[in-house]
Amino acid sequence: MNWANAVLHGILLGGLYALLATGLSLMFGVMRIINLAHGSLALVGAYMAFLLTEHTSMSTYLSLVIVLPGALVVGYVLQWTLLERSLRAGELVPLLTTFGLLIVIANLLQEFFSPDVHSLPSGSIGTASWRISSHFTVPWLDALILGVAIGALGSLQLLLRRTQIGRELRATAADADTAELLGVDARRVYAYATAIAVATAALAGVFYAMRSAFDPFSGPTQLIYAFEAVVIGGLGSLWGTLLGGIVLGVAQTVGAQIDVQYFALAGHVVFLAVLVLRAVLQAGGLRVLPRGAAA
Amino acid sequence: MSVVATTRVERWSAVSVSFTGALAALIALLAFAPLLLGQNSLDNLIQLYFLVILAIMWNALAGYGGLVSVGQQAFIGIGAYGVVFLSVQHSLNPYLAMLVATAIGAAISIPLAAVMLWLRGGAFAIGMWVVAEMFAIFVSLDATLGGGTGTSAVLAFNLRYTPDQRLKYTYWAALAAAATLLVVLFVLLRSRLGASLQAIRDDEEAARSVGVRVLLGRGVLFVLAGAGCTAAGAIILAWQLSILPLGPDSIFGVDWSAKMIFMVLVGGLGTFEGPILGAIVLYLLQTYVSNSGVWYFVMLGSIAIAVALFLPRGVWGAVQERFNLQLLPVGYRLRR
Numbered sequence: 001m002n003w004a005n006a007v008l009h010g011i012l013l014g015g016l017y018a019l020l021a022t023g024l025s026l027m028f029g030v031m032r033i034i035n036l037a038h039g040s041l042a043l044v045g046a047y048m049a050f051l052l053t054e055h056t057s058m059s060t061y062l063s064l065v066i067v068l069p070g071a072l073v074v075g076y077v078l079q080w081t082l083l084e085r086s087l088r089a090g091e092l093v094p095l096l097t098t099f100g101l102l103i104v105i106a107n108l109l110q111e112f113f114s115p116d117v118h119s120l121p122s123g124s125i126g127t128a129s130w131r132i133s134s135h136f137t138v139p140w141l142d143a144l145i146l147g148v149a150i151g152a153l154g155s156l157q158l159l160l161r162r163t164q165i166g167r168e169l170r171a172t173a174a175d176a177d178t179a180e181l182l183g184v185d186a187r188r189v190y191a192y193a194t195a196i197a198v199a200t201a202a203l204a205g206v207f208y209a210m211r212s213a214f215d216p217f218s219g220p221t222q223l224i225y226a227f228e229a230v231v232i233g234g235l236g237s238l239w240g241t242l243l244g245g246i247v248l249g250v251a252q253t254v255g256a257q258i259d260v261q262y263f264a265l266a267g268h269v270v271f272l273a274v275l276v277l278r279a280v281l282q283a284g285g286l287r288v289l290p291r292g293a294a295a
Numbered sequence: 296m297s298v299v300a301t302t303r304v305e306r307w308s309a310v311s312v313s314f315t316g317a318l319a320a321l322i323a324l325l326a327f328a329p330l331l332l333g334q335n336s337l338d339n340l341i342q343l344y345f346l347v348i349l350a351i352m353w354n355a356l357a358g359y360g361g362l363v364s365v366g367q368q369a370f371i372g373i374g375a376y377g378v379v380f381l382s383v384q385h386s387l388n389p390y391l392a393m394l395v396a397t398a399i400g401a402a403i404s405i406p407l408a409a410v411m412l413w414l415r416g417g418a419f420a421i422g423m424w425v426v427a428e429m430f431a432i433f434v435s436l437d438a439t440l441g442g443g444t445g446t447s448a449v450l451a452f453n454l455r456y457t458p459d460q461r462l463k464y465t466y467w468a469a470l471a472a473a474a475t476l477l478v479v480l481f482v483l484l485r486s487r488l489g490a491s492l493q494a495i496r497d498d499e500e501a502a503r504s505v506g507v508r509v510l511l512g513r514g515v516l517f518v519l520a521g522a523g524c525t526a527a528g529a530i531i532l533a534w535q536l537s538i539l540p541l542g543p544d545s546i547f548g549v550d551w552s553a554k555m556i557f558m559v560l561v562g563g564l565g566t567f568e569g570p571i572l573g574a575i576v577l578y579l580l581q582t583y584v585s586n587s588g589v590w591y592f593v594m595l596g597s598i599a600i601a602v603a604l605f606l607p608r609g610v611w612g613a614v615q616e617r618f619n620l621q622l623l624p625v626g627y628r629l630r631r
Contacts, residue, residue, distance in 0.1 A: 034417025036365065085604050095363045095420050096556060096603040103553045103596035106543070111589040217543050224428065227421045261436055268429045272410070275422065279413045 002135050003257060010253035012138070014246030015146030016211065019204035020226035021233075021241045022152060023197030028230075030173045030193040031087065033094040038201055039223030040105040041078075043216070045071055045202025046209035047109060050118055060120045060210055067206060068199050075198030079191040087190070102219065109216035122210040145207045149245070152200055153238050165192055221264075228271040304627050306485075314622040322474050329463040337466045341534050343578045344469035345527045346558065348476055350570035350577075352523035353555035355480055358565035359489075360516040361496045363416070365552040366423025367524045369430050372547035373400050374528025375538050376434050382451035384439065389451045390468055393529035400525025401518055408517040412510060424549065431547035435540040445539035448532055465533040472526045477571075479519065484567065484625040488512060493626075496565070550592065557595045560602045563609030567625045572611050 024038045035041075045067050052063040082101065086094040122141055129139040160166040171179040172189045180186050208214065208222060225248065233244020248267050255266020329337060349367075356362045377396030382389040407426065414422045435443040452461045483489055492512045494502040503509050528546065532538060539545040558577050563569025585591040606613060614620060621628065 028417070032416075034421065036417065036420065082600070082604075089604060089607055091416065092357065092361065092363050093603050093607070095417055096560060097600045099365055099420075099552070099556060100596040100600035100603070104593050104600075107589045107592040107596070111593075220424070220543075220549060224421065224425055227418075228425065231418065231422075261432075265429065265432045265436075268425055268432070271425060272429070275413070276410050279410050 003254070005136055006253045006257040007250055008136060008138070009142065010250030011246050012142035012146050013249030013253060014229075014242065015142070015149035015249075016204065016207055016245070017225050017229040017248050018242040018245030019145065019149040019152060019200060019207065020222055021229040021245060022149075022156065022204075022238070023200040024223075024226045025230050025238070025241050026156070026193055026200075027197045030169055031083070031094075031190050033083070033087065033098075034227070035083075035197070036095060036098040036223065037101040037105060037219075038098075038197070038226060039221065040102045040219030041071075041074070041198050042201040042205030042208065042222050043109065043214065043219040044074075044105060045205035046120065046214055047113055047118075048202070049120055049206045049209065050113075053121055059123055060206065061123070064203065064206060067202055071199040071202035072195045075195035076191050078198065079187075079194035083190070083194060084187060102223075106216050106219055109219075113216060115216060117213040117215045118209070119213045120206065120209040126210060141207075141210060145211070148203070148207065149242065152203065153242060156196070156200075157238055159196075165189075169193060225267065228267055232271060232274050306624050306627050308621070308624070311621050311624045318623070322470070325470055326467070329466050334459070334462055337462050338534075339578075339582060341462075341466055341469045341530065342581070343574065344473040345530045345534070346554070346574040346578055347473050347571055348523055348527040348530070349551070349555050350558035350562065350574040351476060351480055352520040352527070354559045354562075354564065354566075354570040355516050355523075356520045357559065358570075359484065359492050359496060360513050360520075361499075362412075362513065362517070363420045364423040364520075365420045365549065365556075366425070366427040367520065367555060368547050368549065368551040369423065369427035370400050370404070370521050370524035371528035371531065371551055372427070372430055372434065372538075372540065372545075373403060374525035374530075375532035375546045376440060376446075376540075377525070378529045378532045379440060379446050379448050379451075379538070383446070383448055386451075388455065389448065389533065390464060392451075393468060393526070393533065396529045397522055397526040400528075401522035404518045404521025405514075407521070408514045412513050412517060424552075427547055427549075431540050431545070434547070441540075443541055445537060445545075447537040449536050452533070452536070461533070465530065468533065469530045472530060476519075476523050476526070481567070481623060481625065483515070483519070488515060489625060492516065544587075553592060553595050553599075557599045559609075560599050561609055563611035563613075563615070564607070566608065566611045566615060567623050568621075569609050569611030573609065576610075 020039070020042060024035065027033060027035050027038075048067050048070060049060055049063040052058050052066060053060055082097055083094060086097045125140045125144060129137045130143075131137050158166075160170055168179070168184045168189050169192065171182070171184055172186050176186045179189075205222065208218075229245040229248045230241055231244070232247050233240035233242070247270065251270040252263050252267045255262035258266075325340070328340065332340075349371075353364070353367060356364055356367070374393075374396050377399050378389060378392045381387040381392035381395055387395065411419060411422055411426070434440055440446055456464065484492070491502065491507040494505075494507055495509050495512050499509060531546070540547055542548055543550050554577060558573035559570045560573070561576050562571065562573025580594075585594075602609060608616070619628070
């Protein structure tokens with residue numbers, strides 16, 4: 001691998017991070033909470049796909065037909081049970097409860113699936129790649145994931161712009177109280193947002209698990225990467241999330257090009273550099289994460 | 296109105312004076328424990344002391360500063376590795392190294408505060424986690440600190456002390472650290488700064504508008520919590536001797552955050568006495584029920600969720616409300 005190829009692979013990897021980050025960004029935009037269990041929910045999706053591919057003859061891609069609707073239901077139920085109460089209990093409570101959920105999920109996964117490392121079969125796509133020149137290769141799977149990410153972001157954009165539920169989501173994000181006055185049921189809107197967020201998380205989790213091995217404690221890693229992508233891209237904008245994911249991916253692959261051990265570290269450094277830059281630029285008192293910047 | 300005329304503001308009550316006095320006497324008495332108790336009891340008490348430190352420091356951040364961090368393990372790791380670095384590689388006396396490491400932790404927390412305190416809510420929470428991960432990776436890349444396979448400070452202690460001496464001195468260090476941090480936090484919260492901190496927590500914009508220096512108040516808490524967690528990390532190293540840098544159950548692991556959140560929530564977020572109670576609860580759970588494994592953490596996580604939702608001020612908050620009781624008063628109250 002050379003430098004240019006590292007950058008190319010980083011761009012492709014950015015698609016995965018954007019996919020991971022979409023739900024996190026959506027929930028923050030609409031409900032003003034950061035779901036600390038987001039990565040763990042992605043991982044639950046991966047484990048569900050693992051169960052299906054192990055016990056049936058289904059391919060990983062086909063398992064999405066069951067995993068994604070399942071994730072929608074999980075997200076919907078999650079909002080009505082845990083998050084709804086948390087939101088009412090105060091600003092900090094959703095953080096505490098979703099962190100508790102993260103710990104519970106990671107340990108239950110370890111109980112039921114053992115602490116061993118697993119991976120999902122990725123079929124013939126997983127091993128194939130285009131060879132552009134002797135220095136450039138494009139793995140099919142990575143290209144597919146970037147395509148899925150762009151497709152998911154585009155669909156979400158259309159949903160938000162063109163549909164009734166999208167209008168309700170945007171109205172609630174802008175001002176939940178006023179939206180309620182106009183007849184929008186904010187709790188139902190929150191449930192839709194959470195359902196979509198968990199479904200995109202599960203989709204990202206399944207692709208993550210096809211690309212690399214995973215274990216019950218991979219959830220937090222995915223949460224951190226998703227969050228870094230969101231912050232680098234600027235929380236709120238969907239396409240900013242894609243850009244943030246790409247910057248993070250490039251930082252990691254270029255870091256790994258220097259030394260394989262620098263993969264995650266390089267991403268963290270870029271993330272922190274962005275924070276420092278914003279702290280310096282916004283020393284006047286603006287917030288790093290502006291309010292009312294949904295989608 | 297006559298009610299107003301006969302109402303007076305008081306901080307101390309007969310109950311709180313006698314309790315605070317009794318607690319001070321208890322701490323003084325506990326200082327003599329190494330002369331009376333066996334090794335197992337000392338070992339257990341050290342564990343209780345560092346849990347108390349972690350709980351009151353996390354509560355200082357979240358309960359009084361409104362800053363939920365899931366990355367305080369960064370400082371625990373810095374404390375532990377700081378002692379290894381100073382005592383193993385630079386042959387400093389390990390107990391002196393614990394003090395120096397704490398100062399280093401405080402020094403690191405100052406520039407960190409300047410960057411991290413711009414973040415709010417969940418962004419601050421995960422941001423701190425990223426910081427913890429970064430330190431963990433830095434340490435694991437340093438072969439002289441044992442790399443990813445961890446390290447041990449057995450030699451540094453054994454060169455100077457017998458195992459029995461190490462236990463006693465570590466006990467005293469842990470007790471002194473816990474007592475000092477309790478007093479510092481108590482004095483801080485009762486000061487003018489303490490009042491402004493609670494104003495910030497309750498309504499940041501209103502506090503800012505009456506001239507409270509929000510960033511300064513949060514900064515002081517952040518640095519105190521950083522130094523306190525570093526001290527706890529140094530004690531944890533002296534207690535367990537061997538440490539690992541990577542993984543959820545390592546010295547930089549997120550399991551520490553789970554324990555801190557559990558202790559503070561169960562005891563009572565934003566109460567002074569609550570986290571101490573929470574530390575005792577966790578200590579009893581670890582000693583008599585289970586101290587590791589899958590179900591232990593499932594239990595911690597689910598209890599934390601349940602308490603956050605159904606008992607937001609924790610056990611101590613509920614007691615306080617029911618009996619109007621303040622044992623270690625950091626606020627004021629009205630009395631007829």
